[in-house]
Amino acid sequence: MMNAIDLLMRPLQKIIGVRRMPYIFLLPNLIFFGLFVIIPLVVNIFFSFTGGTELYISNREFSGLRHYQTLFDCQDYFNPNSCNEDYFWRGIYNTITFVFFQVILMIFFSLLTGVILNKNIIGRGFFRSVFFFPVLLSPVVVGLIWKWILLKNGILNAIIESNGGTAISFLTAPGLAMSSSIFVSIWAHMGFYTLIILAGLQAIPPNLYEAAEMDGTSKERTFWRITFPLLLPNLLVVFVLASIKGVQTFDEIYVLTGGGPGTATSLIVQYIYTTGFAAAGQVQNFGLAAAASMVLGLVLLVLTLIQLYLGRDKESKTQDI
C-alpha cells in the first residue's frame, strides 16, 4: 500500500517540486488540527453568543452577552446561593478547593516520594513501579476501585468498625466526599509528578553532595541548602502542571461521587458537561456550556502560558532517568 502512495507522491513531487513537499507532509496533521481545534475554537465563541436549543449554527439566534450575564448574575460572588446560575459557582468554588488542596498535597507527597526513591535503597526499581502504576489506570477504573473501598459497607469501614470505630460516610457526607475525591486524585496521579521530581533530583551534580559530606553538613541542612533550591524549577513545573490538570478534573470524581452528595464535589468541567450534554429531562444548553467553557479556557490559558514560560529551556535539560 505504501508503494501505491509512493506512485502517487512521485508525480506530485515532479509537479510541485521538492521545495513544496514539506507542506504535503504537514497537511494531514494540520487539517485535523484545523477541523477539531481551530474551527471549534471559533465556533465556541459563536455558540457562547447565541441562544436556542438547536445545535446547527444557522438555526441559532444571536443573544449577545446573555449567557455571560446569566453566568455572572450574582448578588454576592462569595455565596453561590445568591447566584442565578448557582451550580456554575458551586463548580468554581469546588474546583478552587479541590485544586488548592490537591496541588499542595501533590507537591508534598511527590517530593517526599521522589527524595526517598532517589536514595540508595534496596529494591528501588520495584518501589518506583509501585508508586507509578496508578498513573496508567483509567479514571473509570480508579473511580470504581475507590468507590468499592470507600462505600458505606466497604472494606475500609469494615476495618474501622472491627477496630472499635464507627462507620464513616466517605462518599455521602459533603466535606468528606471532597476530601475523598482529593485523596483519590492524588493516589492516581502522584506517580507522574514523582517522576518529574526524580528526573530533577538526578540532574543535581553528585559532587555537591560529596562536598557537603566532606564538610560534615547534616542531612537536613544538605536538603534545604542543596536539594531544595536546585529542585525548585521542577517543583514549579509540578505546581503548574498539577494546576492545569486539576482544573480540568472530571472523570474519576464523576465516577466516584457523581458530583454528589448534592453538588458537594461537582467541578467546573462537570458543570459544562451537564449543561451542554447530560442534564436528563432538561434542555441541552449549548450556549451556556460554551460560555462556561470560555471562562475555563481563559484560566487554562494563563496557566499554560506560565507552563510554557517555565519550560522554555527544557530542550537543553532533557535527560533519561
Add this chain to the structure above:
Amino acid sequence: MSENITHLLKSIIKRRYSNKMHWTDYFSYFYLCLGVLLMFGPVLWLVLSSFKSESAVMEYPPTVLPLSQKSIQIEGYKKHLLLFKVTLEDGSIKELAEIKRVGIISKMLDPKNPEIKYKVPIDKREKIREFELAWTNYSNPLKRLNFVNFFKNSIFVTIIATIITLIINSMAAYSLSIYEFKGKTLALVFVIGTLLIPLTVILVPVFYVVSNFGMVNSLWGVILPGAATPTGVFLLRQYMLTLPRDLIEAARMDHASEWSIYWRIVLPLSIPAIAVLAIFSIMWRWNDFLWPLIVLGKNEVYTLQIALNAFHGEMTVQWHYVLAMTVLTLLPIAFIFFYLQKFITTGIATTGMK
C-alpha cells in the same frame, strides 16, 4: 535458616550504608512499605472481590478471600441446600442443611440422615464456607451483557486511532524536522498553539463538528477528533532532529523521492520514538472517557469505559459484575505496564506529558 536470612539482610544493608543507619533511612523504608500497601492494596482488593459470588460480594463485614457457602443436593429437594455448622441444644455440634427459614427459626435436616428434621434458632448456626472463584462474574457479563462487543469497540478505537496518530504525526514531524521552508515557524507556533486548547474547553463546538460529519454515535466520532496530537508531533520531531543528515542527502543523490525518504529511511530510524508515542496513544485511547461519553449514546457503540460507567450507574449496582469487568478493563494496561514500563517513564521524563 531465618538467622541466615537476617544475617544476609544485615550484610546487604551494611554494604549499602557503610555509615550508621540514619533515622531518615528507617523512615524511608517505613514510608515505602506503607506505599506498597496503599498503592497495591486497592487493586488487590478489587481482584479478590471480583471473584466473589453475588451474595459474598454484598456481605458485610467482607471476608478477605472469595469464600462461598457450601451447599448440598439432597433427594426430594429441588434447590441446593445451604450447609451450616449448628450447635444443638445438648451442646453437640453437627453439620446440617437448611430447608427453610421462618423468622429467626431455621428448619434443617441432617444430610446423612435426611429423615430427621431440626428446628434451630439462627444465632446457633454458622455458615460453612469453602474457597471458590466465581468465574461466572466474568463469563456472564461477557455473554449476556454485550461486554464482548464493548471490548471489540475499545480495541477498534485504540488500534485505528493509534495508527492514524502515528502516521499523520510522524509525517508532520518529518516535515518540521528535516526541511527548511517558508512558514515553518508559523506551523510550529500553530502546533504549540493547539497545546493551549484542551478538549475540555471546546466540548460543544467539537461535538458540533462531529455531528456535522454524521459521526455522533459512531466510533469514528471518538477516533478522529484526538488523532492529531501536538505531544506526538513534538516527541517525534525532537527525535528526528538527531538523525544524521548525510543519510538523507545520500538517498536524494540516488533519486529517492521525498516520500520514500520518509517511509524507508526516517521512519525506520525513528522506531524508538514511534514506539513511545504508540504506547502513549494506546493508553490514552483505551482509558479515554469524557469525549466518548459525549459522542456515544447508544449501547451498541459503547467502549469499555463508557459501558462500565453506565453499568455502575444503574439503580441496583451489580457489583460482582462491575468488579469483574473492571479487572478485565485494567488487564491490558497492566500488561503494558509490566513489559514496557521503561519506555513510558522515559517518555514522560523527556516530554513532561502523559
